[in-house]
Amino acid sequence: xxxxxxxxxxxxxxxxxxxxxxxxxxxxxxxxxxxxxxxxxxxxxxxxxxxxxxxxxxxxxxxxxxxxxxxxxxxxxxxxxxxxxxxxxxxxxxxxxxxxxxxxxxxxxxxxxxxxxxxxxxxxxxxxxxxxxxxxxxxxxxxxxxxxxxxxxxxxxxxxxxxxxxxxxxxxxxxxxxxxxxxxxxxxxxxxxxxxxxxxxxxxxxxxxxxxxxxxxxxxxxxxxxxxxxxxxxxxxxxxxxxxxxxxxxxxxxxxxxxxxxxxxxxxxxxxxxxxxxxxxxxxxxxxxxxxxxxxxxxxxxxxxxxxxxxxxxxxxxxxxxxxxxxxxxxxxxxxxxxxxxxxxxxxxxxxxxxxxxxxxxxxxxxxxxxxxxxxxxxxxxxxxxxxxxxxxxxxxxxxxxxxxxxxxxxxxxxxxxxxxxxxxxxxxxxxxxxxxxxxxxxxxxxxxxxxxxxxxxxxxxxxxxxxxxxxxxxxxxxxxxxxxxxxxxxxxxxxxxxxxxxxxxxxxx
Amino acid sequence: xxxxxxxxxxxxxxxxxxxxxxxxxxxxxxxxxxxxxxxxxxxxxxxxxxxxxxxxxxxxxxxxxxxxxxxxxxxxxxxxxxxxxxxxxxxxxxxxxxxxxxxxxxxxxxxxxxxxxxxxxxxxxxxxxxxxxxxxxxxxxxxxxxxxxxxxxxxxxxxxxxxxxxxxxxxxxxxxxxxxxxxxxxxxxxxxxxxxxxxxxxxxxxxxxxxxxxxxxxxxxxxxxxxxxxxxxxxxxxxxxxxxxxxxxxxxxxxxxxxxxxxxxxxxxxxxxxxxxxxxxxxxxxxxxxxxxxxxxxxxxxxxxxxxxxxxxxxx
Numbered sequence: 124x125x126x127x128x129x130x131x132x133x134x135x136x137x138x139x140x141x142x143x144x145x146x147x148x149x150x151x152x153x154x155x156x157x158x159x160x161x162x163x164x165x166x167x168x169x170x171x172x173x174x175x176x177x178x179x180x181x182x183x184x185x186x187x188x189x190x191x192x193x194x195x196x197x198x199x200x201x202x203x204x205x206x207x208x209x210x211x212x213x214x215x216x217x218x219x220x221x222x223x224x225x226x227x228x229x230x231x232x233x234x235x236x237x238x239x240x241x242x243x244x245x246x247x248x249x250x251x252x253x254x255x256x257x258x259x260x261x262x263x264x265x266x267x268x269x270x271x272x273x274x275x276x277x278x279x280x281x282x283x284x285x286x287x288x289x290x291x292x293x294x295x296x297x298x299x300x301x302x303x304x305x306x307x308x309x310x311x312x313x314x315x316x317x318x319x320x321x322x323x324x325x326x327x328x329x330x331x332x333x334x335x336x337x338x339x340x341x342x343x344x345x346x347x348x349x350x351x352x353x354x355x356x357x358x359x360x361x362x363x364x365x366x367x368x369x370x371x372x373x374x375x376x377x378x379x380x381x382x383x384x385x386x387x388x389x390x391x392x393x394x395x396x397x398x399x400x401x402x403x404x405x406x407x408x409x410x411x412x413x414x415x416x417x418x419x420x421x422x423x424x425x426x427x428x429x430x431x432x433x434x435x436x437x438x439x440x441x442x443x444x445x446x447x448x449x450x451x452x453x454x455x456x457x458x459x460x461x462x463x464x465x466x467x468x469x470x471x472x473x474x475x476x477x478x479x480x481x482x483x484x485x486x487x488x489x490x491x492x493x494x495x496x497x498x499x500x501x502x503x504x505x506x507x508x509x510x511x512x513x514x515x516x517x518x519x520x521x522x523x524x525x526x527x528x529x530x531x532x533x534x535x536x537x538x539x540x541x542x543x544x545x546x547x548x549x550x551x552x553x554x555x556x557x558x559x560x561x562x563x564x565x566x567x568x569x570x571x572x573x574x575x576x577x578x579x580x581x582x583x584x585x586x587x588x589x590x591x592x593x594x595x596x597x598x599x600x601x602x603x604x605x606x607x608x609x610x611x612x613x614x615x616x617x618x619x620x621x622x623x624x625x626x627x628x629x630x631x632x633x
Numbered sequence: 634x635x636x637x638x639x640x641x642x643x644x645x646x647x648x649x650x651x652x653x654x655x656x657x658x659x660x661x662x663x664x665x666x667x668x669x670x671x672x673x674x675x676x677x678x679x680x681x682x683x684x685x686x687x688x689x690x691x692x693x694x695x696x697x698x699x700x701x702x703x704x705x706x707x708x709x710x711x712x713x714x715x716x717x718x719x720x721x722x723x724x725x726x727x728x729x730x731x732x733x734x735x736x737x738x739x740x741x742x743x744x745x746x747x748x749x750x751x752x753x754x755x756x757x758x759x760x761x762x763x764x765x766x767x768x769x770x771x772x773x774x775x776x777x778x779x780x781x782x783x784x785x786x787x788x789x790x791x792x793x794x795x796x797x798x799x800x801x802x803x804x805x806x807x808x809x810x811x812x813x814x815x816x817x818x819x820x821x822x823x824x825x826x827x828x829x830x831x832x833x834x835x836x837x838x839x840x841x842x843x844x845x846x847x848x849x850x851x852x853x854x855x856x857x858x859x860x861x862x863x864x865x866x867x868x869x870x871x872x873x874x875x876x877x878x879x880x881x882x883x884x885x886x887x888x889x890x891x892x893x894x895x896x897x898x899x900x901x902x903x904x905x906x907x908x909x910x911x912x913x914x915x916x917x918x919x920x921x922x923x924x925x926x927x928x929x930x931x932x933x934x935x936x937x938x939x940x941x942x943x944x945x946x947x948x949x
Contacts, residue, residue, distance in 0.1 A: 280758070280761070281758070282758040282759075282762065282842075283758060284841055284842065288841065289840070289841055290840075299842075304924060304925070391920070393840065393843075394920040394921050395831050395832070395835040395919065395920050395921035396919070396920040397667070397671055397837070397917065398670070398671050398917050398918065401671035402671075402672075405672065460918070460920055462832060462919060462920035462921075463920045465923065465926075466920060466921070466922075466923055613923075613924060613925065614762070614842050615842055615923075615924045616843075617842045617843075618840040618842055
């Protein structure tokens with residue numbers, strides 16, 4: 124904490140690992156750069172409509188040791204102007220564009236001040252997160268078209284794909300500019316599924332909020348509900364029992380297992396190796412069946428709640444062993460196929476410096492040699508010696524495949540330990556409730572979902588309902604990395620590259 | 634006993650009927666085999682036939698700016714394949730009016746070029762992409778096929794398929810000569826490439842950006858799509874039957890008469906089913922090659938076929 128306390132910011136402790144300060148818009152660039160220079164990552168930027176002002180909250184994190192610093196920047200409702208952090212953090216520039224769309228904030232000096240979240244057919248003065256905005260307006264028919272950067276030259280072809288795809292895929296429009304088969308540039312146009320989830324939380328009680336958090340991205344029910352529950356617990360000052368923390372960690376790893384297996388199978392399927400896909404799907408089905416017995420829901424819903432965690436039963440060591448055997452069969456089946464490995468190797472390389480600049484997290488970051496895992500940086504439980512950050516350096520599809528394989532193995536080891544450990548502990552449930560410091564202080568929850576770091580920041584109203592929930596799914600940070608990784612990749616390798624990142628559309632476009 | 638015009642005609646008709654009904658069934662069988670090996674139940678064997686019948690009833694939609702090429706392509710594809718089937722010895726060598734190997738290769742080429750042109754005609758990005766990929770592969774596969782067949786014609790001293798078949802039946806030692814084995818390997822690679830199967834193209838994918846053949850026929854619907862699907866499956870079966878007969882000629886009817894014909898039919902069905910099952914089984918363990926590796930594979934096939942010709946000339 125030394126270097127942070129040396130900074131010229133007046134920081135006040137608001138949570139277990141969290142410091143907070145209020146700064147004016149004129150000094151935000153300076154304060155933010157000092158935090159980023161101290162090695163912190165911009166994890167979340169959220170807007171808050173406080174009536175007379177719009178408050179912007181920047182959350183910076185780093186770890187280990189677990190450190191979280193918040194900067195609150197109140198903007199007068201008459202002068203919604205915010206200096207941009209785009210020159211010091213790429214992810215900040217995206218968060219800011221989101222703020223501009225949803226809260227109507229004018230960005231000063233932003234290099235790309237165009238819309239991000241809202242498509243062109245929404246009226247320009249409509250900002251759905253402002254409290255005075257009630258009903259969705261009529262869409263503008265004669266909306267301007269999207270400003271694609273033109274790519275010109277002889278032999279350059281443009282290939283538009285989507286948003287409707289051949290298969291059960293979420294909507295995304297990809298535009299390729301190619302020469303022959305080589306991709307010159309790719310633009311992913313997302314945000315077709317804006318559902319207003321963050322607004323939906325407002326005014327709901329905690330229980331209803333938990334239900335929504337489990338459904339933010341169907342495949343990350345545990346990750347999001349853990350982050351949400353932790354944030355609510357920090358708001359209320361709730362301490363959770365050690366056994367509940369263990370159960371949470373168990374559920375989080377179970378979620379990682381079934382998703383990683385599905386991805387490994389899907390990667391094989393994308394190169395036409397259907398046999399591995401069939402085996403992966405059968406293992407996934409087995410895991411989903413087990414999940415159903417664990418929490419009563421195949422996608423592990425209902426296990427996590429603010430204040431604790433509950434399960435119907437836990438997997439036995441024998442079941443874990445069987446899963447392990449079946450998984451090793453699957454891995455050797457795919458890695459021994461030279462055609463498969465040839466397709467994975469060297470495809471869609473995201474190098475370390477790009478990944479770092481873009482603020483990539485999760486599997487994609489670890490495949491590019493960035494040793495960042497929230498289970499290591501922001502642990503809510505000691506995972507023991509079995510836990511290692513799965514790290515690969517090549518940044519290609521094979522590295523992302525290998526990170527998943529390693530993480531699956533590590534997760535199985537962790538699960539074995541945790542299950543042994545929890546049986547020696549008693550009661551599940553919350554231990555104590557402390558006084559709430561201030562409503563503005565809110566609470567932050569961080570969990571390493573299978574895709575990457577999930578961050579929730581929650582503020583409660585005086586009556587205990589949710590007044591603001593800000594969600595950052597890893598997909599939001601990772602989507603910009605896909606076009607970068609595609610440079611010099613050939614068009615027929617795009618589905619493979621895309622699958623190796625496997626980013627969520629729903630989690631990205633809240 | 635001599636071949637009468639009537640018997641020749643009836644053999645051609647029989648071959649056409651057999652292939653029209655049999656080829657979707659073979660496709661269904663290959664899918665079934667693949668599914669079973671992967672531990673899945675899979676759709677019924679008759680599924681492709683059911684699909685063709687279903688599509689034939691559906692509305693036909695044509696892209697707004699497409700020209701007559703788009704309209705005639707499915708018909709040309711099916712028609713050239715039917716001509717091929719009518720003139721090539723499949724069940725019996727007596728079907729022959731003029732089954733010259735050059736005619737066979739060129740008729741196959743007309744079909745594939747027309748489909749590629751129709752894909753360009755739609756003016757969509759996918760059509761162009763599919764056509765360019767298919768032609769890149771076709772430009773290497775077709776010569777390989779031509780040269781491989783040429784290698785077989787050298788020892789027989791004729792480019793007529795029937796004559797080649799009859800002569801190789803009377804000289805069974807030809808069947809294991811190096812040039813035959815080389816030509817066999819080249820021909821097999823060409824079949825895999827031309828019919829869009831793994832490792833060249835994935836017949837079960839609808840991942841838009843990796844498709845080759847599926848990308849070309851994306852705009853077809855209704856009866857047009859039914860015809861394209863039928864045409865493609867007939868081409869696969871035709872090539873398998875030709876391959877089977879050239880390399881394992883036994884069983885094919887060389888004399889007129891219903892008994893010989895029935896034996897010939899059974900033998901051809903057995904060969905085609907055997908080869909189809911073999912391809913389906915090998916495919917399970919395969920992955921799709923990176924697109925830029927496919928020309929290397931095709932070049933390999935071409936080299937094999939050239940070696941076959943050279944060796945057939947030297948060995949004589």
